[in-house]
Amino acid sequence: MGKLKTQISAVRYNAAESRFEALVTFHGDFGRHSVPASSAAPLTAEFDQITDDLLRDALAQLSQPGTLSAHLATPAASGMAQDMPAAA
Numbered sequence: 001m002g003k004l005k006t007q008i009s010a011v012r013y014n015a016a017e018s019r020f021e022a023l024v025t026f027h028g029d030f031g032r033h034s035v036p037a038s039s040a041a042p043l044t045a046e047f048d049q050i051t052d053d054l055l056r057d058a059l060a061q062l063s064q065p066g067t068l069s070a071h072l073a074t075p076a077a078s079g080m081a082q083d084m085p086a087a088a
Helices: 047-062
Strands: 005-008 012-014 019-028 031-039 070-072
Touching (some): 005 047, 019 047
Antiparallel strands (some): 005 019, 012 019, 031 070
């Protein structure tokens, strides 16, 4: 597997649940895979702690069956590159 890059969307505080939430997207040779993540860190927590928690939660979600997620495969990963006609 090649390099894996991560992107954390806008982090929001859910006051009803007392937690931070964000969508974490993993970018790799397989395409993009996005999962929701949350952190039960207090409202006064440092941003680095919150984003570390969100990343850890997202990684754990990837291995859980039935997790809500979105996956967009790259043309090369899905085999579409060979099937697509060349642009004129």
